[in-house]
Amino acid sequence: MNNTTLNRKAYKYALKLQMRKQYPATIIGAGKSYFKKVERSQPISPLILTNKLREKLISIGDLFSKQNGNFIGCCSEVNAANYVLLKLPYLNLNEIIFSPAIRPRTMQKIPTCKNCQITFS
Template identity: 35%
Template sequence: MSGSKSLNRRLRKFSENLFAKHKRSNKLPATIIGVEHRELQAVDHSGNVPDPICSKLERELIKIAPLGKKGYDNYVGCCCEVRASNQIISQRLSIPIADLIFTRAIRPRTGQTIRRCKNCRNVFG
């Protein structure tokens, strides 16, 4: 569950760019993460539910609660895991959700690693 060296480098650069862009505006996202499946990689931050969202991912998420509504302990579909994995699955619909490999989630304001929420543990393992 740590991702490749290249994905972790990509995530570090993504974090640095976000920090440089938003450090004075206090608009840093709560969390960022990287995900990969073989040669495909994506990084993203927490925010709004992705639009469009792939149907495979949506079907799993709505088992928890409607998109954008409070799930177990977070709003369903707004996590960085969802936003990043949506990029990968949308490119190759045949990828099983369980085959995605994630980096650790990071809080850009502090660099602290964050434990996955119960919603994401339920969907991504």
């Protein structure tokens, strides 16, 4: 997959949110092969969370509890990766490719949180 395409999609989505004055903490693009998804940070519905991702998140702590400074299951990485895993369930979590996380309010690149580093490493 062309990572430049994923980065561009994430940047355009962040600009679109900024123009609408919608400011989630972060947005990120995730993908593998031709499946790409750009998502925002927000609590993920436990009803759509893939088992593979749920098990990894629960190994860190309870869903939606604060751990390492962030709430488990609320990151844009989790939301975007879940979409990719729904389409490509055979993938390992560390095979998902991510764009840099962007904060739409400032358009700054944001480092990956500790929970996501653990989840997707």
